[in-house]
Amino acid sequence: MDHTWVRELSAGSPEDGVTSLGTRHRASSVIGENATAWAVTAGRRMADYILETLVDWPGDHSDGEAEALRRATEASTLDTLTALVAGDRNVLAQSAEPLQNVSYYVRHGIPLDEVVRNVHAGQEFLTQELLGCVEALVPEESRMRVVKEMTRVVIESWSLFARNISVQYADEYERWSRSRDGVTARLIRRIINGVRVDRAEAARELGHELDQSHAGLVLWLAGVDVDSARAFDFGAVAREIAAVSLSGHHPLVVMRGFSQADVWLGSPDAAVADRLRDHGAWPSPLRIAVGRPGSGLPGFRSTYQEAKAAQHVARLSRTRNAVTAYEDVRLVSLLAADAERAGAFVRSVLGPLTAQDERTVELRRTLAAHIDANGSIALTSRALHTHRNTVTYRLRRIDQLLGEKRNNTELRCALELAACLPSAVLAPPHP
The missing domain is CATH 1.10.10.2840 (PucR C-terminal helix-turn-helix domain)
Incomplete structure (x- = not known):
């Protein structure tokens, strides 16, 4: 069936997308610029709907998690519209960006059944949105036929998508659980959550002495699409930060998807944020949130939690400053927790x-x-x-x-x- 009505979709207030330019260009070549803008806006609303609907979602509801979800919902909306116009039910199942979220969920300990529940909530939202669009754009005499065909394509596309998500999750979980990064991330999660660990054994596993002072940082890229983020070397930047901060130790780095990394510096100078600001040669999209140095396991936890709080403020403020120190925004971070x-x-x-x-x-x-x-x-x-x-x-x-x-x-x-x-x-x- 000819779903040309899709090309008539238009966003009232277009928004900047977080999907890669490649994803948007591929969709635009099939469905047009206006429908692409509509999909980006609908994708944001889908992400909001999922977060509001799944009130017992086991994630941390962090800014990074919300951004990863929005990237997936935008891409899945674009690919669903492409499937309707192109008549190819496999477009969504083969989409790269929603599947990249699988890696994020595995790394953050989100179970597969919760991920699939997320997918079903997205399908429910998009089906209702498209039904409303058909009613507004398709002549009444053709409407019932278009609704039946549109619903069938959406159900088949999202069923294939959910099946592929499950396969990808199993493969990624197996790979991640056996990897060095996976072992490190699980151990750090236990420390951050206050689970008792053997300090000497944990220090050997992490390659990072725990009975010292620590400065926690969160590094992320602002306004950069996934394709560009993949090429960014967070490890090299973390080593440069350690040198600037007079940390005599190799930094502990944990990647959080493609565009964010958590970093701990061992025994740095007390004025970490000031030294990073004075350095002044950081890549333009890089943002650095810095917690106050703290000692031992309590300091390892608290400095990271402060860095996350500083990151939350920096994201809300949409700052162009490279460095945000918790000590400068701690009151605002408390006031703006919600x-x-x-x-x-x-x-x-x-x-x-x-x-x-x-x-x-x-x-x-x-x-x-x-x-x-x-x-x-x-x-x-x-x-x-x-x-x-x-x-x-x-x-x-x-x-x-x-x-x-x-x-x-x-x-x-x-x-x-x-x-x-x-x-x-x-x-x-x-x-």
């Missing part, structure tokens, strides 16, 4: 001060400085390098917008979130 609730809090506390125009940004900055100056206009003026009359005018305007009775503690927290994470907490949530 980004959705943090946004609701900011919008509730700041109200009309959540606008993102330049004048409102100045008002927020002035209010924050005034709270920090304990209400002194002179100190506020000095901190902002602004005439006191201007500060007084802004404060009057703030009083008009917020009222004079307010909780300065909540206000200061909301202002800090707005300053550090404007794109995450000021904009209204997705419908």
Whole structure:
């Protein structure tokens, strides 16, 4: 059947995709640019649907996991549309990017039945989306016939896909469980989760002394597609970081998919983040989150957890800075642990001060400085390098917008979130 209606799909607000350019170009050559943009947007919604539906999902719900899921849902949506237009049910089963997620799930200990449940939730979402599109785009006299054929192609394509996922998972699990990287990752997971281990034996397995000080880091690539990420040498970068940080030991590196690595430095200089910033020669897409150095097994755990928290803030802020240190963002990391609730809090506390125009940004900055100056206009003026009359005018305007009775503690927290994470907490949530 001719599914030309697919080419009529169009995204109302196109988004940047996280699938590789190769995947998008291949799909676009069959279904067109507009349908490709629709698939990218629908893929993001599919990822959100899966995370909301599978409330007992055993993953860690980290930013990296969400990005890996979105990459797979975008690709599977693109490949499903390609299958409809090309009439080839094998397109999805042979798709590279969703299958690459299998490696991610194996490495993070997600069981196969949970992965398959993930696939079924994705199929359910996409079927409903496409049914709505058929109703909107296909003439009524042809609609029932198109719905039957579309449903059959989707079911067959996703059944082949699920079968191939299962085979790939078994093969990857066997390979990973026997590999050196697999042994290392499982041992580190036990340490991070607080499971008791024999320190001497663990140190031999890891090639990393545990009774020393550690600095945990998370390295990842921002805005880089999978094809480019595969070529990036995280090991070489980790060794350069160790040298810059005056760590006299070979860094412990654990890959988390193609675009992220967890790193531990042994006995580094205390000012790791400052040294990395001063170095200043890192590749432009590289981002580095740094935990505070800590000693022994507790330090091994805490510095990594801090690096993960710093990474979360860096991702939310969409920073272009190469280095984010936990000690610089620890308050924001606590306030933004739940980004959705943090946004609701900011919008509730700041109200009309959540606008993102330049004048409102100045008002927020002035209010924050005034709270920090304990209400002194002179100190506020000095901190902002602004005439006191201007500060007084802004404060009057703030009083008009917020009222004079307010909780300065909540206000200061909301202002800090707005300053550090404007794109995450000021904009209204997705419908």
